[in-house]
Amino acid sequence: MTWFSPAMRALIIKELLSVLRDPKSRILLIVPPLAQLIVFSFAATLELTRADIAVYNQDNGAWSRLCVERVAHASFVHQMYPVYSETAIRQLIATKQVMAAIVIPNTASSDEAAGRSVQLQIILDGRRANSDQILLGYLTEILARLNAEPVNASPTISDLAVTRHWFNPNLIYQWFVVPGVGGILVTFITLLLTALSIARERELGTFDQLLVSPCTPGEMIVAKMVPALLIGMVLGILMTGAAAFLFQVPFVGSYVGLLLSMLLYILSVNGIGLMLSALCNTQQQAILGTFTLVVPSVLMSGFATPVENMPAFLQWVDQANPLKYYLIILQGSFLKNLPAAVVWANDWPLLVIAVVTLTTATVFVRGRLQ
Amino acid sequence: MNPGNQTEQPPAIAINAVSKHFGATVALQAVSAQVKYGYLTGIVGPDGAGKTTLLRLLAALLAPSNGQILVAGHDSVTEPEQIHAVTGYMPQRFGLYEDLSVLENLNLYARLRAVPAEEQAALFDRLLAFTSLGPFTDRLAGRLSGGMKQKLGLACALMGKPKVLLLDEPSVGVDPVSRQELWRMVQALTTEGMAVIWSTAYLDEAERCESVILLNHGQIAYDGAPSILTQRLQGRCFRLSGFMTDRRQLLMQALDLSSVCDGAIQGDSLRVVLRADHDLAELRQFSQDNAAQIESLAPRFEDAFIDLLGGGSGGRSALAERFEPIQNSTRSPVECHDLTCQFGDFVATDHVTFHIRQGEIFGLLGPNGAGKSTTFRMLCGLLKPTSGEARVMDIDLRHAGSAAKRQIGYMAQKFSLYGLLSVKQNLQFFAGAYGLDTALQHTRIDEMVELFQLASYLSAEPESLPLGTRQRLALACALMHRPAILFLDEPTSGVDPLTRREFWTHINGLVRKGVTILVTTHFMEEAEYCDRVALMLQGKVIALDTPDALKRSAVTAEVPDPTMEQAFIHLIQTAQSPQQPV
Amino acid sequence: MRKETLQILRDPSTLLIAAVLPIIILFLFAYAVSLDIRQVRIGVVLESNDASAQSLAAAFSGTRYFLVTPVRDRREVVPKLIAGTLRGFVVIPPDFDQRLASPRLRGGLIQVITDGSQPNTANFVAVYAQNVLAGWLVSYQTQATPAPVWVPRFWFNQDIDSRHFLVPGALAVVMTIIGTLLTALVVAREWERGTMEALMSTSVSVMEILLGKLLPYFVLGLLAMMIATLLSITVFEVPLRGSWWALLLTTSLFLIPALGQGLLISVLSKNQFIASQFALITGYLPAFMLSGFLFEIDSMPWPVRMFTHLVPARYFVSSLQTLFLVGDVWPLLLPNMLGMLGLGAVFFFIARRKLHKSLEA
Structure with a gap:
């Protein structure tokens, strides 16, 4: 078995030591990603918890006061600012002191009493369209409940359409974010590790030394993969553990399936990193190359926005993005108990990417022996 | 050449009881010295003696732990800006911007040194003429040869007309021709009254300094004119010649004599230095036994240096003794035919042809940029020839399998060790990479650790070791698998003479066991160790012969007994004279 | 300083990151990342054959918000929901007609099932499914009393095109990359190559050297900003309502902490690998996650909220979004400028x- 030849073993040990011998770099590899997982998971929330809202109530009626009161007591509202002119609203919104302003016309209460349709105005800050949609949803709910309260007890629309959110009944946003952030951080670390590995040796002159040694390009590539694979797996498992235990994200899928997919995923990222590294002459190029690859792959992974929202051309390009497949498996394993067939459907593209990139990397290294 | 009124002038540099510690390590201890204007002062000493630290202290980049340094009357701690204004400093790795052209580098330093715009043109003209870099102003610094880089570095350091010039090993990796030019430039500067400090590991350079400061273990071992130190060796240096025995074996035996302090091969003869309190009797007997003629020689500074530091390490290579003799496998283990390599329009090597015999030391010499490295890299299989072929053990290394590559040992210029691994881990890696099994790895590593005295460094990182130890480690790594062929690319660049002696003792021993060696070097004394030398210029081999034959071909009326260096320069110049200079 | 300028021009990789990467990122934010969800794939399970049920199913198919897969049996859509090819499904039960007729049964007219693993999309599916139902009910039965409604008006971004606020935010991320990552790498490389030592032995003070190094990157940053802004206005059709000079002033002030951070990283690490790690961890990712660009800072827990004050991009994102979409709102711009300066x-x-302490070690 060539895999366990002394040369192979020596190469693997060397690669592991270059990354892990220094206690400082060991810490640098594990601690910041975990810290980031925690900070970002708390930061990445699409719920609103502290909205400031301005109220311009032109009406004196009881209904409008009730309406304002309901909004003021809602859990997502932080503070209400009563205002008395459009200019004041403009100023508050432009300077971001409030997120939105409610304008109640002076006929609101009387219209409501007369059974005419009531139209309340809400002015939203277009700079934060995402929060706007959520705020609008919350406010609609308040208005609907207010309307349903009187004796006639006509069911609200949300009573009519009975909604069940499967896998995440309360739509806890962290259940979505934490596994994803973990996956992205693992990507960054493993890609950077492999992308720099060959470039660094080339810059320091040790690569020539390797090339004249009996080690074959295949052995070099395999050896260079090992530390990244190991660190990636450790980090991936740590991230998964942190998500499951620290953030209490339910894990209902198969551990074996996830671990296997994680392995395939890290292999494919390694392949991309090594391919990049074999092409670059300096570490600086490798680092910049990593950025040029990793930023788009995160943006197109389905983490920020669903893949199916992207233009067809980009969706097509995205077929080569390993993170896209891995996120499906990762999120599916946590919340959905993804069937093995679906896991496999997302595994084999990873396998293809890994095989193609690793082969290319080996060919590049061999080509370097011009 | 020094100004007549130097007695009234305050010293350019005054070092008063200066010590410098880095944490627990003491780099310099109670060093006191003075440097005068108009003098060229050499700082010499073995690796790790504190040369670079001293220069950094003088450049006011470091503050002394104790004591005081005055440069041109300014205290290095309280007035570093004034010192920076009057000194030019050229660190070992000079800060040339490789992506900038020669002229752009000069412009940059002119601005950093605040050279007035109206003076700039005249100054540039002078510096360019001085360094003969005029034709290359548009070339990127990264594309310059080693010698030209150093000249450009010197030009940059000279910007702003400094009173004190500090040069940290300016001649490392520079060929003899460029070295000679650098040397002339610096001497011209001292005649103008500048104080120049030149730190070096080349002792022939130190010999030409007007004054040297010899550092050892952070302390001054000698301070004064080199000739005075050299005088002590008068009547202790001899040449043995005309013997029939193998000169390597003879050298080994000579070095083992109790009265011999140092010895080296010079072509077909030996150069031997006696210990201080011994007479010639033993050596005379020895030469009689070997039918050698003996004649007295003038001492050199290098002899004095080695003598002062306690002599060399004996003539036996315990390492080589453990080698199995190499069986005569092929007639010429390394050969190349019409080897040509082209980079775009530039022909790096042009139809190079030679054969290296088994058990031979073959030297590849030439100025920077002559194509030595390119040839070397093609032979190692690191570079693809444009045409022609390079064969090692009758195969092309580029397509060689692991088995063939296991026959090769390789040691490159910068001693390519893994900085992130400890010494022991480096040894383990190279042992493993060359396919030794676990048991053999252990024995070989233990052997190397013992032979090269690496035991106390095992857990250290290679970067933290003195250069000499690092070089030993690199040699250990290259030899662990007992190769039949050894490729050495400037193996002793920047290493002090003691370590160099030890290194060549090992190489000599290995050759006697039948190992074939290809070496590139800038040290002409090392060329003397070679059996044959190929001299390259502009991609072509212009001479290929034994060192003595090369020296003989350079005999002229003015130089009846040329040294290897003189021969080198002569051959290069005659080859260049019909063509335009490069 | 000229030297750095020349180096930037000579080194293609620097140009790559200064020119190509911003364009890629802007392009992706303009086209790939869109928070306006439309055409979400859902299933409609029609278990009833009544005309009313079919009319409701048609209403779901007719909306531009959904891309409907009509089925008869919910067992067909469940696996698709699990696999993620559908984001939710609506069940119109067999007794839909009866429920519709009887006021007392109307509590559960239809069921909406969503894929909660994507909370954002799930929320969207739920809200729009209700909207479709409400709209259909109004047109189907006229007697219902009109419920009070919100009439939303989106100031500064009337069509709530997410590109309008994503592109200015993406500009901030791009500028962080140019300012922090590039500086950290370049200065770390100088340490690695030893050019720093030669510079420090000249009479120029260390701070001057560093400022000289940073200046070209400052100019590069401003240039990149101008090009990216032009691109945003012309190609991505984002309005620029503020003034150019306020934009350049804000950018200049942002480049101070961004370059400063890069410099600090390089001084601390002196090695390109660690510098890039640091730049990634302390520069790029926070610019993404903690700047208020994707996630509302006000909704973060207070320790994280405090921490965002150390992220230069936080001030820049808010300023840029305002400059592009609102105008020169000085009461908002000034405090942000002070934050960046500080x-x-x-x-x-x-x-x-x-x-x-750099050389002594």
Whole structure:
């Protein structure tokens, strides 16, 4: 078995030591990603918890006061600012002191009493369209409940359409974010590790030394993969553990399936990193190359926005993005108990990417022996 | 050449009881010295003696732990800006911007040194003429040869007309021709009254300094004119010649004599230095036994240096003794035919042809940029020839399998060790990479650790070791698998003479066991160790012969007994004279 | 300084990151990342054959918000929901007609099932499914009393095109990359190559050298900003309602902490690998996650909220979104400018102190 030849073993040990011998770099590899997982998971929330809202109530009626009161007591509202002119609203919104302003016309209460349709105005800050949609949803709910309260007890629309959110009944946003952030951080670390590995040796002159040694390009590539694979797996498992235990994200899928997919995923990222590294002459190029690859792959992974929202051309390009497949498996394993067939459907593209990139990397290294 | 009124002038540099510690390590201890204007002062000493630290202290980049340094009357701690204004400093790795052209580098330093715009043109003209870099102003610094880089570095350091010039090993990796030019430039500067400090590991350079400061273990071992130190060796240096025995074996035996302090091969003869309190009797007997003629020689500074530091390490290579003799496998283990390599329009090597015999030391010499490295890299299989072929053990290394590559040992210029691994881990890696099994790895590593005295460094990182130890480690790594062929690319660049002696003792021993060696070097004394030398210029081999034959071909009326260096320069110049200079 | 300028021009990889990467990122934010969800794939399970049920199913198919897969049996859509090819499904039960007729049964007219693993989309599916139902009910039965409704008006971004606020935010991320990552790498490389030592032995003070190094990147940053802004206005059709000079002033002030952070990283690490790690961890990712660009800072827990004040991009994102979509709102721009200046001063101060000990080690 060539895999366990002394040369192979020596190469693997060397690669592991270059990354892990220094206690400082060991810490640098594990601690910041975990810290980031925690900070970002708390930061990445699409719920609103502290909205400031301005109220311009032109009406004196009881209904409008009730309406304002309901909004003021809602859990997502932080503070209400009563205002008395459009200019004041403009100023508050432009300077971001409030997120939105409610304008109640002076006929609101009387219209409501007369059974005419009531139209309340809400002015939203277009700079934060995402929060706007959520705020609008919350406010609609308040208005609907207010309307349903009187004796006639006509069911609200949300009573009519009975909604069940499967896998995440309360739509806890962290259940979505934490596994994803973990996956992205693992990507960054493993890609950077492999992308720099060959470039660094080339810059320091040790690569020539390797090339004249009996080690074959295949052995070099395999050896260079090992530390990244190991660190990636450790980090991936740590991230998964942190998500499951620290953030209490339910894990209902198969551990074996996830671990296997994680392995395939890290292999494919390694392949991309090594391919990049074999092409670059300096570490600086490798680092910049990593950025040029990793930023788009995160943006197109389905983490920020669903893949199916992207233009067809980009969706097509995205077929080569390993993170896209891995996120499906990762999120599916946590919340959905993804069937093995679906896991496999997302595994084999990873396998293809890994095989193609690793082969290319080996060919590049061999080509370097011009 | 020094100004007549130097007695009234305050010293350019005054070092008063200066010590410098880095944490627990003491780099310099109670060093006191003075440097005068108009003098060229050499700082010499073995690796790790504190040369670079001293220069950094003088450049006011470091503050002394104790004591005081005055440069041109300014205290290095309280007035570093004034010192920076009057000194030019050229660190070992000079800060040339490789992506900038020669002229752009000069412009940059002119601005950093605040050279007035109206003076700039005249100054540039002078510096360019001085360094003969005029034709290359548009070339990127990264594309310059080693010698030209150093000249450009010197030009940059000279910007702003400094009173004190500090040069940290300016001649490392520079060929003899460029070295000679650098040397002339610096001497011209001292005649103008500048104080120049030149730190070096080349002792022939130190010999030409007007004054040297010899550092050892952070302390001054000698301070004064080199000739005075050299005088002590008068009547202790001899040449043995005309013997029939193998000169390597003879050298080994000579070095083992109790009265011999140092010895080296010079072509077909030996150069031997006696210990201080011994007479010639033993050596005379020895030469009689070997039918050698003996004649007295003038001492050199290098002899004095080695003598002062306690002599060399004996003539036996315990390492080589453990080698199995190499069986005569092929007639010429390394050969190349019409080897040509082209980079775009530039022909790096042009139809190079030679054969290296088994058990031979073959030297590849030439100025920077002559194509030595390119040839070397093609032979190692690191570079693809444009045409022609390079064969090692009758195969092309580029397509060689692991088995063939296991026959090769390789040691490159910068001693390519893994900085992130400890010494022991480096040894383990190279042992493993060359396919030794676990048991053999252990024995070989233990052997190397013992032979090269690496035991106390095992857990250290290679970067933290003195250069000499690092070089030993690199040699250990290259030899662990007992190769039949050894490729050495400037193996002793920047290493002090003691370590160099030890290194060549090992190489000599290995050759006697039948190992074939290809070496590139800038040290002409090392060329003397070679059996044959190929001299390259502009991609072509212009001479290929034994060192003595090369020296003989350079005999002229003015130089009846040329040294290897003189021969080198002569051959290069005659080859260049019909063509335009490069 | 000219040297750095020349180096930037000579080194294609620097140009790559200064020119190509911003364009890629802007392009992706303009086209790939869109928070306006439309055409979400859902299933409609029609278990009833009644005309009313079919009319409701048609209403779901007719909306531009959904891309409907009509089925008869919910067992067909469940696996698709699990696999993620559908984001939800609506069940119109067999007794839909009866429920519709009887006021007492109307509590559960239809069921909406969503894929909660994507909370954002799930929310969207739920809200729009209700909207479709409400709309259909109004047209189907006229007697219902009109419920009070919100009439939303989106100021500064009337069509709530997410590109309008994503592109200015993406500009901030791009500028962080140019300012922090590039500086950190370039200065770390100088340490690695030893050019720093030669520079420090000249009579120019260390701070001057560093400022000289940073200046070209400052100019590069401003240039990149202008090009990216032009691109945003012309190609991505984002309005620029503020003034150019306020934009350039804000950008200049942002570059101070960004470059300062890069400098600090390089002084602390002196090695390109660690520098890039640091730049990634302390520069790029926070610019993404903690700047208020994707996630509302006000909704973060207070320790994280405090921490965002140390992220220069936080001030820049808010300023840029305002400059592009609102105008020169000085009461908002000024405090942000002060924040950036203050952070810049802190970074430079620490970098300077650390630098003094740099050679001794």
